[in-house]
Amino acid sequence: MPKTVVELIDICKTYDTGAAAFEALHKINLVIEEGEFLAIIGPSGSGKSTLMHILGCLDTPTSGRMLLEGKDISRMSANELSAVRNKRIGFVFQTFNLLPRFNILQNVELPMVYGGVSPFERKRRAMDILKMVGLDDRWNHLPQELSGGQRQRAAIARALIMNPAMVFADEPTGNLDTKTGAQIMELFKELNNAGHTIILVTHDKDIAAQTKRQIEIRDGRIKEA
Amino acid sequence: MGLIHGIMVGCKEMWAHKMRSFLTMLGVILGVAALAAMFAFMEGMIADMQKFIRETGGVERVTCSSDQIPEDQLPFSSLNRQRRMKDIQALMNNIPEIDEFSPEVTLGRDYPVQYLNKTVRVEVRGVTVGELALRNYDVEKGRFICDIDRVERQRVAVIGTYPSDELFGQYANPLGRTIRIGNKNFRVVGVLKHYTAGMGGQNWMNWKNRIVFIPMETAWLCFTHNKDIPALDIQVKDTSKVAEISQRAQQVLFHTHRHISCLQMRTNEEMVENFSSRTAAFNITLGIVASISMLVGGIGIMNIMLASINERIREIGIRKAIGARNIDILLQVIVEAVLLSILGGVLGVGVSLLLTKFITFFVKENLSAPIVKPEQLLFAFSVSVIVGIVFGIFPAFKAARLDPIEALRHE
Incomplete structure (x- = not known):
C-alpha cells in the first residue's frame, strides 16, 4: 500500500475582509499518496490558489488539520514552516521565478543554501540535477539568457534539489508555447514515473487531462472528477 | 543561511546599481572623512600646543605680571612701585x-642689533641665569650669562641663531665678536640652540631664535636707568604645588607692594586648562557636525535599502517559498x-587621508600639522559600520515580515 504524503482533514480558510467573512475553503478533505500525479483545476476565485498555498505550507488554515508525512503542519511556527518548505516541498511557478542576478547553477543551489548543505556538496548535487533536466552545459548562464522552456527546466531542477515529498507546479506551462509546454509536461511525467509526487495547479483542462487524477475546486469545495 | 551567501548577494546588488550605491555611500564617506580628518587636526593642534607649553617653560612656570589697580585703590596708586630685587x-x-x-x-621686541653694517631687529632681554630653566x-x-656678568655689569651678549645667522652668516663663529645693541658695544659670549617646529618651511618656533640676552644689571645700567623688574617668572618643580605656591607668592608680593593689588600671578596650568577646555568645545562642535553627516549618511542607506527591498519583493517571496526563514x-x-557602510567607511578613511594632505598643502599657515592615529581611523570606521547596522x-x-504569498504575487 502506498504511503500517504498529505492528509487534509476538514480544512477551512476564512478571510476576514472587514464587514463580512469570506470563506475561501469549506471543509476540504483530501488524501494525496506517494507517487501521485494530481491536477487541481478550477476557475479563478474558486479557492484553488488558497488550497495550493495551504498544501505548500505558505499559508495556514483557519481550522482543520493538515498532516504532511504524518506531522501536523497547521500548528507549526513560521520558522518550522520555512524548514518544511525548504526540505519537503518544491515549487514550480508560471513565471519561473528564478533570481535574475544568479546563474542557473546558483539558482538551483539556493534551497541548499538555506538547507545548510556544504558548498562542495551543493555544487555536486546541483550539477547532477541539471544534468537530469538537460541543462548541465548551461550552468553558468543567467536565466534571462535562456529560453522559457530552459528556464522552466531550471526551476524544476531547483524544486527537486532537496528531494521533496511533493512538487507543486502552479500553471507551469502558462507562459510557454504549446510545443515547449508539451515538453515540460513530458518532463513532469518522467519525474512522476521516477517516483516523484507531483501536484499540478491549472485551469487548462487539456493539461489536467494528462495527469492520473483530477480534483476540481468550486466555491471552496472539492469535486473529484 | 551562510554569511558568505549574504555578502555575495549584497555585492551583486551593489554592482547592479553602481551609481545608486555610490551616491548612497557618499554620505557615509563624507561623514567618516570629516570625523577622521577632524581627529587628525585636533591631534595635531593638541601636540603643537603641548610642545608650545613645554617650550615656554611647561606647567612648572608661574608668570608674575602687572595688573590693573582696582578702582578703590587708585587714590594710593602713587604709593605703588615697580618690582625690584x-x-x-x-x-x-x-x-x-x-x-x-x-x-x-625686555628692551623691545624689535630692538636693532648691529654688526659692522648689518642690522637685525630682535628681542633684547636683560636676564639672569634663571632664564635658561624657565624659558627652556x-x-x-x-x-x-652668569652672576659675575651681572655683578660687574659686563657688556656681554648671548644670541639666538636668528641674529647669529643674519649678522655673521651660518658658518662663521660669532663668539668673541663685538655687536652693537642700541649704541653700546657688546661681546658675544654664547650662541643658543636652534629651535624648530611646524611644517612646510614654516618655523613657528622662530620667535625663540630671534633673541639676544644681556645681563639684567647691564640692561639697567645701559638702557633703562632704573632697577625695575617688569617681568618675573618663578619655577616650582613640584607641579602639584604650583597653584598653592603661586597663591602664597602673590600674598608675599601683596605685602611688599603695600597691599596694592597691582600684580597678577598666572600659571601655565591655566593656559593648559584654557586650551583643553577650548579643544573640548572644538571636539564637541565638530563631533556634532560629523554626527549629523553620519546621520544623513545613515538615512541615505536606510532610504536606499527600502527602495531596494521594494524592487525585490518578489525575490524575497521566492526566497521565502524555497525555505528562507524570517x-x-x-x-x-x-x-x-x-x-x-563598510565600503563607505573604507573610502571615507581614504578620503580623510587625502583631505588632511590636501588641507595641509593649501593652508600651511595658522594650522598645526595633522597627526593621523590608526586607532582613530579605526574608530571612525567602526562608527560607519554601526551606522550601517542601525539604519539597516x-x-x-x-x-523579513513580508507575507510570502503577497510577495510572490507582486509584479
Whole structure:
C-alpha cells in the first residue's frame, strides 16, 4: 500500500475582509499518496490558489488539520514552516521565478543554501540535477539568457534539489508555447514515473487531462472528477 | 543561511546599481572623512600646543605680571612701585619651595642689533641665569650669562641663531665678536640652540631664535636707568604645588607692594586648562557636525535599502517559498546595509587621508600639522559600520515580515 504524503482533514480558510467573512475553503478533505500525479483545476476565485498555498505550507488554515508525512503542519511556527518548505516541498511557478542576478547553477543551489548543505556538496548535487533536466552545459548562464522552456527546466531542477515529498507546479506551462509546454509536461511525467509526487495547479483542462487524477475546486469545495 | 551567501548577494546588488550605491555611500564617506580628518587636526593642534607649553617653560612656570589697580585703590596708586630685587629676596626668604627665579627686563621686541653694517631687529632681554630653566633655552656654543656678568655689569651678549645667522652668516663663529645693541658695544659670549617646529618651511618656533640676552644689571645700567623688574617668572618643580605656591607668592608680593593689588600671578596650568577646555568645545562642535553627516549618511542607506527591498519583493517571496526563514531575510538586508557602510567607511578613511594632505598643502599657515592615529581611523570606521547596522534594521524588519504569498504575487 502506498504511503500517504498529505492528509487534509476538514480544512477551512476564512478571510476576514472587514464587514463580512469570506470563506475561501469549506471543509476540504483530501488524501494525496506517494507517487501521485494530481491536477487541481478550477476557475479563478474558486479557492484553488488558497488550497495550493495551504498544501505548500505558505499559508495556514483557519481550522482543520493538515498532516504532511504524518506531522501536523497547521500548528507549526513560521520558522518550522520555512524548514518544511525548504526540505519537503518544491515549487514550480508560471513565471519561473528564478533570481535574475544568479546563474542557473546558483539558482538551483539556493534551497541548499538555506538547507545548510556544504558548498562542495551543493555544487555536486546541483550539477547532477541539471544534468537530469538537460541543462548541465548551461550552468553558468543567467536565466534571462535562456529560453522559457530552459528556464522552466531550471526551476524544476531547483524544486527537486532537496528531494521533496511533493512538487507543486502552479500553471507551469502558462507562459510557454504549446510545443515547449508539451515538453515540460513530458518532463513532469518522467519525474512522476521516477517516483516523484507531483501536484499540478491549472485551469487548462487539456493539461489536467494528462495527469492520473483530477480534483476540481468550486466555491471552496472539492469535486473529484 | 551562510554569511558568505549574504555578502555575495549584497555585492551583486551593489554592482547592479553602481551609481545608486555610490551616491548612497557618499554620505557615509563624507561623514567618516570629516570625523577622521577632524581627529587628525585636533591631534595635531593638541601636540603643537603641548610642545608650545613645554617650550615656554611647561606647567612648572608661574608668570608674575602687572595688573590693573582696582578702582578703590587708585587714590594710593602713587604709593605703588615697580618690582625690584627686594621682591625676589622676599619670595626667596618666605617660600623655599620656589626652585628658580627669572627676572626679565625686555628692551623691545624689535630692538636693532648691529654688526659692522648689518642690522637685525630682535628681542633684547636683560636676564639672569634663571632664564635658561624657565624659558627652556640651551646654549649651543660658548656660555650663558652668569652672576659675575651681572655683578660687574659686563657688556656681554648671548644670541639666538636668528641674529647669529643674519649678522655673521651660518658658518662663521660669532663668539668673541663685538655687536652693537642700541649704541653700546657688546661681546658675544654664547650662541643658543636652534629651535624648530611646524611644517612646510614654516618655523613657528622662530620667535625663540630671534633673541639676544644681556645681563639684567647691564640692561639697567645701559638702557633703562632704573632697577625695575617688569617681568618675573618663578619655577616650582613640584607641579602639584604650583597653584598653592603661586597663591602664597602673590600674598608675599601683596605685602611688599603695600597691599596694592597691582600684580597678577598666572600659571601655565591655566593656559593648559584654557586650551583643553577650548579643544573640548572644538571636539564637541565638530563631533556634532560629523554626527549629523553620519546621520544623513545613515538615512541615505536606510532610504536606499527600502527602495531596494521594494524592487525585490518578489525575490524575497521566492526566497521565502524555497525555505528562507524570517531571520535569513533580516540578516541579508542588514548585511547589505553594512556592506554599503563598510565600503563607505573604507573610502571615507581614504578620503580623510587625502583631505588632511590636501588641507595641509593649501593652508600651511595658522594650522598645526595633522597627526593621523590608526586607532582613530579605526574608530571612525567602526562608527560607519554601526551606522550601517542601525539604519539597516528598519528596512530589514520590513523585508523579513513580508507575507510570502503577497510577495510572490507582486509584479
